[in-house]
Amino acid sequence: MRAMLFEAPGVPLRLVERPVPVPGPGELLVRVEACAVCRTDLHVVDGDLTEPKLPLVPGHEIVGVVEAVGSGNIGAHRQGQRVGIPWLGHTCGHCPYCRSGAENLCETPHFTGYTRDGGFATHVVADAAYSFTLDPEADPVGLAPLLCAGLIGWRALQKAGEEAQHIGLYGFGAAAHIISQICKWQGREVYAFTRPGDIEAQHFARDLGARWAGGSDERPPRMLDAAIIFAPLGALVPAALASLRRGGRVVCGGIHMSDIPAMPYSLLWQEREVVSVANLTRHDAEEFFPVARKAAVKTHTTPYPLERANEALADLRAGRFSGAAVLLP
Numbered sequence: 001m002r003a004m005l006f007e008a009p010g011v012p013l014r015l016v017e018r019p020v021p022v023p024g025p026g027e028l029l030v031r032v033e034a035c036a037v038c039r040t041d042l043h044v045v046d047g048d049l050t051e052p053k054l055p056l057v058p059g060h061e062i063v064g065v066v067e068a069v070g071s072g073n074i075g076a077h078r079q080g081q082r083v084g085i086p087w088l089g090h091t092c093g094h095c096p097y098c099r100s101g102a103e104n105l106c107e108t109p110h111f112t113g114y115t116r117d118g119g120f121a122t123h124v125v126a127d128a129a130y131s132f133t134l135d136p137e138a139d140p141v142g143l144a145p146l147l148c149a150g151l152i153g154w155r156a157l158q159k160a161g162e163e164a165q166h167i168g169l170y171g172f173g174a175a176a177h178i179i180s181q182i183c184k185w186q187g188r189e190v191y192a193f194t195r196p197g198d199i200e201a202q203h204f205a206r207d208l209g210a211r212w213a214g215g216s217d218e219r220p221p222r223m224l225d226a227a228i229i230f231a232p233l234g235a236l237v238p239a240a241l242a243s244l245r246r247g248g249r250v251v252c253g254g255i256h257m258s259d260i261p262a263m264p265y266s267l268l269w270q271e272r273e274v275v276s277v278a279n280l281t282r283h284d285a286e287e288f289f290p291v292a293r294k295a296a297v298k299t300h301t302t303p304y305p306l307e308r309a310n311e312a313l314a315d316l317r318a319g320r321f322s323g324a325a326v327l328l329p
Contacts, residue, residue, distance in 0.1 A: 002329065003121035004309040006056045009047030012310045013058070013120065021125045023070035028128045030083060035119035036061035036144035036301070037312045037325040038174070039232065040087065043256045044114055045313060053115050058309075059327070060087040060112040061147040062119030062126075063140040074128045082140070083131040084147045088279050089116050090127045104155075104279035111279075120309050122329040132285050135293075145299045145324035146292060149174035151280045153230070154288040156253040157182065159275055160226035164249070168193060168224045170216055170240060171231030172205045174324035175253060178297055179228070184209040185295035191220040193236075195319065204300075204322045219243055228253050234260035237274060241267040249273040301326045 001020045004013040023029040041058045043049045062085035066078050091098050091106035098106050112118045112126065134143055153175035160167060167183055169176040170193040180190045192205030196215035205213040212220055216236060220243055227240035228251045237260045240250045247270065255278070268274070300323030304312040312325040 001121060001123040002306060003057045003117075004306060006045055006052070006058050007054060009045065013045070013313075015307050020123050023068055023125050025070050025072040026074065026128055027070040027125050028066050028074070028078065028083065028131055029068035029070075030062070030064035030085065030124050030126055030131070031067050032062055032064040032119050032122055032124055032329050033082075033140035034063045034144040035059040035327045036147065036149070036174070037304075037309070037316055037327060038148045039316065040148070040255050041113065042313060042317055043232070048256045049114065051115075053117075056114070057117040057119075057121050057124070058113040059119035059121070060085070060089075060114070061144045061149070062112070062124060063134060063143045063147070064119070064124065066131075067123070070128070072128075078128065082134045082136045083126070084134045084143065084285075085112055085119065085124065085126045085131050086147045086151060086280060086285070087111055087113070088281070089130055101283070102281070104281045109279070120306065120327060122306070130282065132282075132289070134289075141301050141303060141326050141328070142299045144326050145174050145178065145301065146289070146297070149324060150178045150292060150297070151284050151288055152253055152277060153179035153228075154182070154291070155280055155284050156228045156230075156251045156277045159251045159277055160228055160249060164226035165189060166191065166222060166225045168220060168227035168240060168243060169205075170227060170229040170236045171233075172201050172213070173230060173319075174299075175230045176228075177204070177208055177300060177323050178292075180205065180208045180210060181297045182291060182295050191224060193218070198319070201319075201322060224248060226251065229257075230254060232257045234258040238263040238267055241272055241274070244272050246270040247272065249275060252276045255279075299324060303328050
């Protein structure tokens with residue numbers, strides 16, 4: 001197999017050849033068809049997330065086909081299935097969080113492309129219990145961003161609340177371009193916030209149905225019921241609070257964010273809330289994929305061959321494309 005190997009922060013990923021791994025008990029060997037590139041991958045390779053397994057194959061928005069099944073109660077029927085492999089790669093199943101249905105907060109989790117090898121490769125081994133069956137007729141490139149950008153976006157939207165009709169999306173990248181389509185299908189109004197001066201991203205947001213699009217330094221034309229922050233900038237929290245109605249909620253959708261600056265209490269007063277989203281649960285996937293199909297979500301992707309993973313990461317960091325980058329083995 002071929003893989004792009006991460007060995008230290010600030011060091012470019014290196015293309016290597018390895019023996020194809022053998023799945024252990026409860027695991028699947030998956031031939032990767034496509035792996036989207038997530039901002040969390042940037043946080044890993046840039047050293048913002050400080051405890052990766054090293055050396056590491058990054059990547060956690062994986063679509064592929066099961067080539068081999070490990071021992072255990074998996075079922076031979078899974079061989080040949082198309083599956084999706086997300087960020088949450090394994091949970092203990094017995095801590096208080098797992099027992100209460102909050103497996104995304106598990107005390108001893110494993111994460112794909114962080115504590116176990118991921119999908120910047122031609123093959124990957126995954127926990128069968130955390131591998132979602134996907135439509136065999138769908139385009140794998142189009143499916144790949146749904147495995148994190150879609151799932152985390154969906155969880156963030158659920159946190160925003162069903163009653164939120166006017167929603168601000170800060171950072172119009174992979175997650176926002178998926179969730180804006182779902183909001184439109186649900187009959188909600190989207191107000192898109194981009195980097196100041198990013199006219200191309202603002203046009204992209206309007207093309208996907210946003211009621212308004214402008215820079216993150218602007219105020220929307222009306223007060224918002226909720227705001228979801230996908231960009232990793234803590235300074236957006238007080239900006240979003242300033243655009244919320246009384247009782248509104250700001251949802252921070254990233255795994256890493258710069259420090260939130262000091263702000264006047266008046267921004268939080270009148271029962272406004274700030275909450276975060278951590279990881280995902282398998283229940284999120286059970287809810288999200290049928291919704292994405294009904295809403296006819298179309299992901300906008302920029303494909304890169306596997307060996308150009310460093311270029312894809314650099315382009316994501318610089319905001320050189322709309323939607324999501326996807327690696328093809």
